Amino acid sequence: MQNDSLEITTAKSIAASSIDEQANSLIQLSKDIWNHPESGFRERRTAKKTAEFMKLSGLETRENVAMTGVIAKLDTGRPGPHIAIMGELDSLIVPEHRVADAKTGAAHVCGHNIQIGNMLAAAVGLSNPAVLAKLNGSISFMAVPAEEYIEIEYREKLRDSGEIEFLSGKQEFIRLGELENVDISLLTHAEPSGEPALRPGTSHNxxxxxxxxxxxxxxxxxxxxxxxxxxxxxxxxxxxxxxxxxxxxxxxxxxxxxxxxxxxxxxxxxxxxxxxxxxxxxxxxxxxxxxxxxxxxxxxxxxxxxxxxxxxxxxxxxxMPSKFCEELNQTYDHAAVELVGESGSGRMPHRTSSTDMGDVSMIMPTMQSYVGGASGRTHSNEFEITDWGLDVIVAGKALAFTAISLLANEAKHGQKIVEQFDAPMTVPQYLETLRGFRRNESWSG
Ligand SMILES: [Zn+2]
Ligand SMILES: [Zn+2]
The missing domain is CATH 3.30.70.360 (Alpha-Beta Plaits)
Known part of the structure; x- marks a missing residue:
């Protein structure tokens, strides 16, 4: 692994101190979202809280993107790749969970609440003017609706009334052109290993x-x-x-x-x-x-x-099946080793679950990392966040450090990854493939 230049080391240490200064409010917000779960395309309160935090950090927001999404963009004004750091707004529905919403049964048993926390932590670190001054390109912070593929009937109604076409948030972001000028996507998901680990994923079904x-x-x-x-x-x-x-x-x-x-x-x-x-x-x-x-x-x-x-x-x-970008994973590893040591880095092997980060991975270099501060089975009544500092603060630093490695030194490293990436599909091909799966058949025996 290469040593960082002085420019990168300085930017990382300024970003880390900014994040540490805001640690309490970042963790508080992540706990607040945990306590007020909302399922996909219904995340009004979560979106509002996210936008409020962004505004307090001096960012301009665009809201109600694909119904409930929130986007804030940081532009250095210098040429370079555009990175999206994403967090998912939605919860699952598991009424037996101890903090499930009494009315809707919604519960954050996939830990998406900490994604909003670590995305905002990265925003805090990267929006420090002393950090931004060392970077090229731009970074968007995207709070995306509806990753869990549930409540199909409700979403089909939204589709029939023309509010959405596809049933997930990132698919809608792609359809609406919100990822058109984005070159790289990053996201950090919770993982119930209980280990102090930051491990990028390889692929998903x-x-x-x-x-x-x-x-x-x-x-x-x-x-x-x-x-x-x-x-x-x-x-x-x-x-x-x-x-x-x-x-x-x-x-x-x-x-x-x-x-x-x-x-x-x-x-x-x-x-x-x-x-x-x-x-x-x-x-x-x-x-x-x-x-x-x-x-x-x-x-x-x-x-x-x-x-x-x-x-x-x-x-x-x-x-779509996920194929995460190994060069991005290696860039992230560098930050992971710095933050949690060799023993906490490495790869998450192929997973047979599915995510709409897979859709994003079809059109640009994409990374989904897993942070280990949770326990219990994912999607079950036993799921708990056990290490808020790791999931929100350390994971947020890892995202900020990765963005710095990609965009510092005239964004040479980020640019190289974008140029070398061989996209499995163009956006029109992706939309055609997705639409091609949709059909109705009636057959009488
Ligand atoms: Zn899930
Ligand atoms: Zn999830």
């Missing part, structure tokens, strides 16, 4: 979402089942079909398919005539997603055929 309805015919379940068509049995057979396809999935595609039945019937004495399911199909590559989807659709039709039911399949694009 992408996914497709399906909502499925089996339509049969109701009849007396005891007296005259021969007059009915059992839609629940059709759904059961479809799930068997999917399960029996598992042996055909290639190891390298890392397929995960997890259907749920959201409505299994109306009354036990009546043959189920209207059964609904939702499922995600996840894979490590777009081709893997498409291959698995063909088999899932076959199984869904087969369930309908065997029972004589009808199946309606509504397919929506989920997220």
């Amino acid at each position: 992408g996914m497709i979402a399906k909502s499925v309805r089996f339509l049969g015919r109701s009849a007396h379940a005891g007296g005259a089942p021969h007059l009915g068509i059992n839609a629940l049995n059709a759904a059961n057979l479809a799930m068997q079909g999917i399960a029996l396809q598992r042996e055909t999935f290639k190891e390298e595609d890392k397929i995960r398919i997890h259907p749920i039945i959201t409505r299994g019937g109306a009354a036990v004495s009546s043959v189920p005539a209207n059964v609904t399911m939702e499922m995600f199909i996840r894979a490590a590559s777009i081709q893997g997603m498409k291959d698995a989807e063909i088999k899932v659709d076959q199984a869904l039709r087969a369930g309908a055929m065997a029972i004589g039911a009808t199946v309606e399949i509504s397919t929506s694009p989920g997220y």
Whole structure:
């Protein structure tokens, strides 16, 4: 690892002291967001608090971007790459969590509240004029809505009323052109390892979402089942079909398919005539997603055929597979080693979960790092933030240090990463791919 120039060392130490001076208010805000969780495209309060903090730090904000997003831009006035430091505004919904919202069940069991904290910490460090004076290019701080792919019905209504087209915040940012002049994206996610670690991710599965309805015919379940068509049995057979396809999935595609039945019937004495399911199909590559989807659709039709039911399949694009930029990861490693030592640095291996940072990674060099100050299973009632200083302050410094390494010395390092990056897709290709996943099918057995 190369030693930093004097310019970079000085900028880092000024940024770190600025962040330390604001440590209390940064942690307080992150705890306030933890205590007031809001799910995707509903994060009004969280957005307002985020914008207030940005304004207090002297930044100009743009609000209501893709409904609830907030953006503040720092421009050095000198040429160089434009970096986006992102934080996600939304919570999940896990009503059993101890601080779940009593009305909505929303809870920050993915720790996105600390992302807002560490993004703002980086903003505090980088907006110090003595730091900014040493940099080229610009940095935008982006509080982005709706990363968790949930409440699909609500979001489909937003889509149908024209408020959004895609169901996630970063997808909407791309569609709206908010990332058009951005060259590099950075984000730090919480990770329940409990270790003092800052480890960039390698890759994630992408996914497709399906909502499925089996339509049969109701009849007396005891007296005259021969007059009915059992839609629940059709759904059961479809799930068997999917399960029996598992042996055909290639190891390298890392397929995960997890259907749920959201409505299994109306009354036990009546043959189920209207059964609904939702499922995600996840894979490590777009081709893997498409291959698995063909088999899932076959199984869904087969369930309908065997029972004589009808199946309606509504397919929506989920997220693109993530491919994070190794050169950016190495730049971040440099900051990680400085802040938490060799033992806390390294790589997070491939993950079979999905994120819309994957969508961003299709069009520009992207890094998603994981900070270890949490405990309990992610997305569960046991998830807790255990080390606020690590997740907000240290992680914020790591983002600021990385931006400094990229933009100091006339932004030579950042510029090199941007020039060498071979984007898997252009923005129009990305939008076309995403739209290509959307379709509705009705099939009668
Ligand atoms: Zn999550
Ligand atoms: Zn998350």
